[in-house]
Amino acid sequence: MIHLYSDSSPNGFKASIALEELGLPYRLHHIRIDAGEHRLPEFLALNPHGRIPVLVDDDTGVTLFESAAILLYLAEKTGQLLPRDLQGRWEAIKWLQFHASSVGPIMGQRVHFEVFAEQPVPAAIERFRRLTADAFAVLDQRLSAHPWLAGDRYSIADIAQFGWSHIARIIDFDFSQYRHLSAWHERVAARPAVQKGVTLPAVATGA
């Protein structure tokens, strides 16, 4: 059995969307960040960094944190959501890694400075707005020439990016001027597994 430890948040959605896309049976454990459950010793035993998502696969004995590692693991386990040909596979990994290194962390900082910081820091707000705009422009250019980030097939690279673009929409980090990125967002959002994945774990556990 696969266990997913997650909360309703951008990085958590990546794992729940992938599991829903793949139709794998799994048990969902709601780790409530706002209640500090990600800092409890039993959770830190799974991820010493104290962040969701975490995936544990009883069948293989693998325990993973970092959403990109979880996506790669699920793709490798099932042979799905990652092109098999060498070029397509590495396109997908490149865009997955671009998201993990150059988009997700920047969006996380922007959310911190624009939404949560107790003291406004205009220079930080300006810096992370500029950096997210740069990232959106790169994604938009890529998606002007290809329907999906890896090329002609939907992959874990799209799932990773969607986790954050879904939140960007909700908190009004407007990217409508990036026409191709916006159209891609609608294509991903229309997928039933994505629609279910972004409701988890809050809806499943009634929290």
Ligand SMILES: N[C@@H](CCC(=O)N[C@@H](CS)C(=O)NCC(=O)O)C(=O)O
């Ligand atoms: N690079 C990590 C980031 C994980 C992460 O920051 N998760 C957030 C929720 S989206 C979290 O657990 N935050 C709790 C905290 O920062 O204390 C990944 O991609 O999985």
